[in-house]
Amino acid sequence: MYSLLQLxxxxxxxxxxxxxxxxxxxxxxxYNKNQREIFINSSNIYTGKINELTSEIRDFVSIRVIxxxxxxxxxxxxxxxxxxxxxxxxxxxxxxxxxxxxxISASVCNNTFNQKNNHITLCKGALEGIRPGMGxxxxxxxxxxxxxxxxxxxxxxSLLHSQTRISxxxxxxxxxxxxxWDGRDPRYMTLESVPKFETVAIGDTVIxxxxxxxxxxxxxxxxxxxxxxxxxxxxxxxxxxxSSTLGSIKYAYVIHNFLADEQNKLEKEVNNE
Amino acid sequence: xxxxxxxxxxRLAIVLFLQLMLLKQISFDLSILSYMQFLIYPVIILxxxxxxxxxxxxxxxxxxxxxxxxxxxxxxxxxxxxxxxxYLRPFLLAWMEPYEGYNVRESPTIEKLGFRWYAVYLAxxxxxxxxxxxxxxxxxxxxxxxxxxxxxxxxxxxYMIIMxxxxxxxxxx
Numbered sequence: 001m002y003s004l005l006q007l008x009x010x011x012x013x014x015x016x017x018x019x020x021x022x023x024x025x026x027x028x029x030x031y032n033k034n035q036r037e038i039f040i041n042s043s044n045i046y047t048g049k050i051n052e053l054t055s056e057i058r059d060f061v062s063i064r065v066i067x068x069x070x071x072x073x074x075x076x077x078x079x080x081x082x083x084x085x086x087x088x089x090x091x092x093x094x095x096x097x098x099x100x101x102x103x104i105s106a107s108v109c110n111n112t113f114n115q116k117n118n119h120i121t122l123c124k125g126a127l128e129g130i131r132p133g134m135g136x137x138x139x140x141x142x143x144x145x146x147x148x149x150x151x152x153x154x155x156x157x158s159l160l161h162s163q164t165r166i167s168x169x170x171x172x173x174x175x176x177x178x179x180x181w182d183g184r185d186p187r188y189m190t191l192e193s194v195p196k197f198e199t200v201a202i203g204d205t206v207i208x209x210x211x212x213x214x215x216x217x218x219x220x221x222x223x224x225x226x227x228x229x230x231x232x233x234x235x236x237x238x239x240x241x242x243s244s245t246l247g248s249i250k251y252a253y254v255i256h257n258f259l260a261d262e263q264n265k266l267e268k269e270v271n272n273e
Numbered sequence: 274x275x276x277x278x279x280x281x282x283x284r285l286a287i288v289l290f291l292q293l294m295l296l297k298q299i300s301f302d303l304s305i306l307s308y309m310q311f312l313i314y315p316v317i318i319l320x321x322x323x324x325x326x327x328x329x330x331x332x333x334x335x336x337x338x339x340x341x342x343x344x345x346x347x348x349x350x351x352x353x354x355x356x357x358x359x360y361l362r363p364f365l366l367a368w369m370e371p372y373e374g375y376n377v378r379e380s381p382t383i384e385k386l387g388f389r390w391y392a393v394y395l396a397x398x399x400x401x402x403x404x405x406x407x408x409x410x411x412x413x414x415x416x417x418x419x420x421x422x423x424x425x426x427x428x429x430x431x432y433m434i435i436m437x438x439x440x441x442x443x444x445x446x
Binding site: 012013016017020021023024025026027028029030031032034035038039 | 327328331332335338342347348349350352353356357360409412413
């Protein structure tokens with residue numbers, strides 16, 4: 001008891017100071033809106049930072065699952081984009097049956113882009129529904145056309161191939177042509193057979209025309225960087241900078257056109273006549 | 274002793290009256306002068322007897338602070354600043370102890386301890402109090418520039434007013 005009193009007389013002042021300060025700060029934080037908000041928000045900053053760190057660690061551990069779900073989500077979104085592109089052409093009664101596209105997401109197993117003829121191998125094959133002749137796109141642009149499938153893999157001819165011919169159009173103009181690769185710079189391709197009387201400006205967007213069954217219309221291909229008349233003909237040679245970065249793609253989406261077989265059969269019959 | 278008590282109570286009444294009735298109303302809206310606030314009530318704490326019981330000074334400071342808060346609509350801000358100033362006052366007094374010690378129970382300027390001593394004493398405690406007050410009012414280090422600006426700009430006129438009061442009233446105890 002005596003030592004307690006001794007303690008109190010020695011530290012009495014400090015104890016009283018602490019008590020009074022606590023009372024004052026209680027007043028400050030309870031009754032003053034600004035200070036209360038700062039008080040509560042500061043404690044939130046610290047808890048917020050800790051939460052951020054733990055969620056980053058958890059995300060890192062489950063990154064494969066997250067990637068798979070993102071791939072599926074991307075495939076659905078690309079499907080929706082294609083559907084919207086065609087939406088204002090389709091009569092309301094036929095919305096369900098005409099022009100259905102579905103998108104299959106796949107990872108890239110193998111990729112070449114600096115040879116004369118380039119190929120890409122996808123990690124999904126015939127078992128997932130991929131057939132030869134389907135178009136392949138990525139998040140940034142076109143990738144190529146499926147040539148061969150095995151049960152688990154698909155062999156895709158890249159855009160950067162001497163035999164690639166993609167039917168393209170120039171957005172908001174009436175110009176159509178074929179996109180080919182000259183074998184040199186992997187960033188640029190040439191749009192041929194665009195008649196000279198069409199007006200084409202540098203910076204115009206090049207999109208797929210939808211005239212072939214491989215790619216739906218409206219997919220971004222690239223931008224015009226140069227127009228040069230082809231000597232000895234009535235056409236332009238338009239140099240297009242590709243929007244897709246074929247050197248660094250990890251995920252690709254295969255476009256399945258449900259009506260492709262029907263259209264191809266009909267066109268072949270007309271050609272054979 | 275009685276004279277001391279009455280003198281202090283008179284000082285309390287006059288300073289509080291001045292502060293709350295007159296100086297509280299003064300505020301500027303011009304650019305840098307808007308930071309100026311007159312807070313002269315720390316002088317009550319300054320002029321308390323040197324050897325007054327420290328617990329009692331803390332309680333008096335708390336009471337003055339709460340009174341100011343009631344008038345300024347800022348519960349706890351003035352109280353916290355004043356209590357801390359009163360807590361730090363003995364340390365400052367011990368540091369500034371003149372050669373022969375404090376032989377009286379008060380600390381006025383002219384008669385007892387000299388003008389130079391009082392100028393430093395007033396400046397130190399007033400600046401401390403203003404910095405504390407504006408820091409607690411802002412409650413966050415984001416506003417450190419505003420806090421220092423407020424403290425310095427309010428310090429100069431407040432200091433001059435208190436010095437003026439000292440010369441006018443010439444308190445003996």
